[in-house]
Amino acid sequence: MTFEYKVVPAPTRGKKAKGLKTQADRFANALEAAINDLAADGWEYVRTDTLPAEERQGLTGRTTVFQNMLVFRRVAGAAAAASEGDAAAVSDGAAGEVAAQVAETTERAHAPALPGAEKAETRLTDKLPRFGNPLRADREKDVAAE
Numbered sequence: 582m583t584f585e586y587k588v589v590p591a592p593t594r595g596k597k598a599k600g601l602k603t604q605a606d607r608f609a610n611a612l613e614a615a616i617n618d619l620a621a622d623g624w625e626y627v628r629t630d631t632l633p634a635e636e637r638q639g640l641t642g643r644t645t646v647f648q649n650m651l652v653f654r655r656v657a658g659a660a661a662a663a664s665e666g667d668a669a670a671v672s673d674g675a676a677g678e679v680a681a682q683v684a685e686t687t688e689r690a691h692a693p694a695l696p697g698a699e700k701a702e703t704r705l706t707d708k709l710p711r712f713g714n715p716l717r718a719d720r721e722k723d724v725a726a727e
Contacts, residue, residue, distance in 0.1 A: 584654040587624055589615070591649035615651065624653035 592615055595607025616626050631647050638644040 583657045585657045586627075587619070587653045587655075588650050589619070589653070591615070591629060591651050619651075619653050623655045625655060627652040627654050 592608070592611040594611065595601075595604055595609075596611035596614055597607060598610050601607050601610055620626065630650050630652060632650055633645050634648050635643050636646050
């Protein structure tokens with residue numbers, strides 16, 4: 582079985598609704614709305630990934646920022662039926678097969694992370710400045726050289 586995947590940016594601000602008072606509740610509402618919108622089109626939520634992206638800073642500089650992305654998937658054959666909105670295009674047998682495949686995939690553990698997602702954190706920490714006394718470091722080099 583083959584899947585097609587869709588990656589969309591996670592919401593960055595909460596969405597107001599009646600009865601939601603805290604920022605966490607509003608953010609959860611925005612996230613829920615984003616997931617439900619794509620679920621209505623046949624997309625199954627898989628996971629959320631944080632991935633590095635380079636952005637311009639000033640005229641010549643670049644900086645690395647991290648983007649939160651929502652990953653969705655659906656069966657490749659179901660894409661045409663979902664885009665047309667025609668439920669009759671999928672036969673009863675095919676609908677049962679798709680339902681069984683979805684149940685099977687939801688029972689399994691989450692899909693493995695995207696390649697390079699683990700490395701992003703280590704690369705960021707490698708670029709962080711090392712704070713300390715530079716004179717002490719020079720003295721330690723001199724002592725080691727003697």
